[in-house]
Amino acid sequence: MRIVKLVMAALTLAAAALVSTVSASPAQAADCSGSLIEHLPVGSLGYLDIYYSSSTGNNCARLNSTGSSYGESKYMSVRLNACSASSTSVCNVLDTDSDSGYFEYYAGPVTVYGKGRCLRATYQIKSISKMTPIFHCG
Template structure:
């Protein structure tokens, strides 16, 4: 993959996120109220970071020390009728990008990516409120959080 293509991928992903573009990549998921990111991501995953999506829910970054993988899930505060929800993760060092987006009653995700030894960018949205965290879990860098409405 050319360096121009690698640079265009995160730009395109962020542009799509900024303009509210979504793709139904999976059938809507229904979950019991009060689910947790650990339940969504699976055994061995622990929450290492999170950011609110206004009052609508929270996007969680979890990590599994045994596998070295990150998992992102966007969980609604009040599950109910299906609404537009997404969860995504991007690893700049490896150009690895995964996203789930569509109409969901409770949460979007899980989406997984390599984590051990890599900074990650991650985020999601619920309805028109989008959040993104860049440079997360790097140790040496201060992460940048952004919330915007579209």
């Protein structure tokens, strides 16, 4: 009987350790490095954050869910394009990264090399879809 209690105690501790590892908060699960350069709302459902890292030259974007949609499985998509810096009216795509699917908390992160380039992002939560102008050229 004592061995059974010891085994049960060990299994309980192992299960608790697994749950604490798996249940990391969404913010901890997918971070972008660098400085926040854009914070764009998606109605009342969420926001798109775009970061730039001067040490790597990378831009990173993550679409975050908020409000009543936070924790609810819903369609989300984020795409980040790096465009040629020669035009702010036409995005000649040099690099792209995207993430889409049914998520509870966020889509992304997605990363493109942005030094000396312009950016354009498209993003969607449920039926609200947006596209940025071509911006952050440099």
